[in-house]
Amino acid sequence: MIVLLTRDLDPTADMVVRALGATGTPVVRMDPGDLPRALELTGRFEEGRWSGTLRTSHRSVDLGEVSAIYNRRPNVPDASAPGIRPEDAEWASNECYEGLYGVLYSLPALWLNRPDRNRTASLKPLQLSVAxxxxxxxxxxxxxxxxxxxxxxxxxxxxVVKTLRGVPQRDADGQPGRPLIVYTWEVDPHKVDDTVAQSLCQFQRRVVPEYEVRLIVVGMSLFAARIDSPSGQVGETTDWRAYQRTDKITYTPIDVPEDVHQGVLAYLARFDLLYGAFDFMVDAEGRWNFLECNPNGQFAFVEYWAGLPIARAVADLLTQADAEHSKTLA
Known part of the structure; x- marks a missing residue:
């Protein structure tokens, strides 16, 4: 049994669900954000292992049958409800998080990827050192x-200046809204002022790209798309994401140099991850400059525009874990 931890609307997770459906592998999709109101966990620890169930109004999962868990940006548990004080709701939500992931991490299941490892691997300064x-x-x-x-x-x-972490956005009523994209931009030295003192800021030497690369790694499989856009040209934004959904950007499959191939596999091994979405800038000398790796980055646009079978690779990895788990139960 494969469990997908994700929110209701996520194109990347949808693609994986369809790919798993084509293999006939049993899969259940759940959102930890439904805990405790619409998701029920009953876990019992005896003789060194956890057993029990995860249950929604429509599905029930035997914890002993969970072979792999695909973690794709799920919501966090939310215990808020009418009549509950905010501080009590926060405490109860934290209790739900600790209990749910404490039990799930204890299962002999393959993770792609564990949230705690994603969090460490998302630290940008650490990424540079490991790279x-x-x-x-x-x-x-x-x-x-x-x-x-x-x-x-x-x-x-x-x-250039770039964020250390994604920027959250709040709707008018104070509730979490859609994430706000803050593009990387070149810095004018004369415009660096005292607002820098309000937070830690990340500045990086500008790379003038011939082109850029989004490289998706799934297990030992690599899928790279060359990205051509006006990014980095005089008078243009220094971030290719600004050109998405325009006719100024193209995505083309590209081979990965052997040194980069071995480097990204070693990188993921250092963080104990099976998945990563890497961004590179390739300069005029052909050097691949590592920018960052999102351990939970989406791949839907890469698969769609570059025609790379990434969802199938994710499904194959999860399905293989399910087959191996079934052997241990036989």
Whole structure:
């Protein structure tokens, strides 16, 4: 049995569900955000192992039959309800999170990927250190809340500023809204002011790309798409995402150099991950410059526009784990 932990509307998860359906592998889709109101966990620990059920109004999963878990940006447990004080709801929500993932992490199941490992692997400064250790080239970077240090760094050589983490957005009523995309942009040294002191900021040497690459790794399989856009050209935004859904961008399958191939596999092994969405800039010298790796990044647009069978690779990896789990139960 494969469990997909995801929210209701997610194109990437939808593609994996369809690919799994084609294999005939049993799969159940659940959202931890439904806990505790519409998702019920009963876990019992005896003789060294956990048993029990995960249950929704329509489906029930025997924990002993869970062979693999695909974690694709699910919501977090939410115990808020009319009549419950916010501080009590927060405490109950945290209890739900600790209990759910504490039980699930204890199961002998393959994870793609565990949320706790995703969280560590999402730390951008750590990513750069690990990438370098794995033989990947990464641009010089500064993380600081010192306006003077930032001004000095960007004055040395053309640089960009980029977020350390995605920016949350709140709707007018204060509730979580759709994520806000903050593009990477080139920094004018004369415009670096004291607002830098309000938070840690990440500055990085600017790479002028011949093209960019989104590289998806699933297990030992690599799927790379060359991205051609005006990004990096004079007068243009220095972030290819700004050109999505326009006719100024193209995606083409591309081979991965052997050193990069081995580097990204070593990178994921360091974090104990089976999946990663890597971003590279390829400069005029043909060097692949590592920018970042999103351990839970989407691949739907890469599969669609570049024609790469990524969902099938994810399904195959999960299905293989299910087959091996079934053997142990036989």
């Amino acid at each position: 370098h250790a794995c033989g990947l080239h990464a641009p010089a970077t500064l993380v600081t809340n010192s306006p003077a240090a930032a001004r000095a760094f960007v004055s040395e050589s053309p640089s």
